[in-house]
Amino acid sequence: MSEFHDASASGAEADLAPGEEQLDGSGVAHGVRGYLIGLVLAAGLTAASFYVCFSGLIYGPAVPAALVALAVAQMGVHLVFFLHLTTGPDNTNNVLALAFGVLIVTLVIGGSLWIMANLDHNMLPMTRVVEMQR
């Protein structure tokens, strides 16, 4: 019997599946509230993105950076409130996998842009290449 008590006591440390609903605590209302907070935050960030794009509130050349910041924030909201990712020990595996995914995505996108910008800078424009082949 005591073994089972130990197991349930350490149950708080058990691994969680990603996206797991935890309703054992305060029930359905608590779960719905989490999604509502996520919905309001995500809608607010989306509205801010569309607003920033048009309003001229932000200095023109800085608009792409602002859009990226808002998008990253919204992805964070989705991960926390919709996919229930936390920094707790029961989520370590899920967060580590996500961190590796983010690393690869950053390398692929950042690396491609970097290399192609360098090629653009260092090589003849395509129109000149075509002219030379004539």
Added chain:
Amino acid sequence: MTAAHPVDSDSIVQMGLEGGAAPGRGTGGPASKRVYVGYGFWIFILSDMVMFSAFFAAYAVLADATAGGPSGRQLFDLTNVAWETACLLLSSFACGLASIAAASRNALWFHIAMAVTFVLGAAFLGLELKEFAGLAAAGDGPQRSAFLSAFFTLVGCHGLHITAGLLWLLTMMAQVAAKGFRADIMRRILCFTLFWHALDIIWVAIFTVVYLMGKTP
């Protein structure tokens, strides 16, 4: 009796070997099947995002390669995009409510929430197909320029994921109706909600990188 009693199925369940909660991380035996099925699907979703990152990279590199054709600034209709975004965000929210209903074993609310998820997802898909059809009809299909090829590949790939997700959603509704909230069905519902929320995350990247950045001067 006390020396070596056989392990009965109840104690296996209580020890967490079948759907219960084993401590994991090497203590107390393997994690429950629900945990490693969800984790495996999480790995799939992340690899899917790596695939999308290649399409994003291609689009970002080719966004200016319009070959004398129209650019995103002339083509994109942000009102349409705003409606698409609203549909998909609300669909993701409804999907979350469906997973709460499943967790509390409420079949009626599960079906209602999943039906709302489906209708909103289908509305998103309809708006996207309308945009694609409009572009193709105006001669601005994927064959027009490298920019449009990359655009149709990236956004179309997301649309294909949504289509597959809608079919999966209907399958889950049918399975819950026919088989109830069995442990294996619950694992599939978990994987489906992961998939649907992940598609909304990818859409956030699409409306930011493709549409909003395409429209900013």
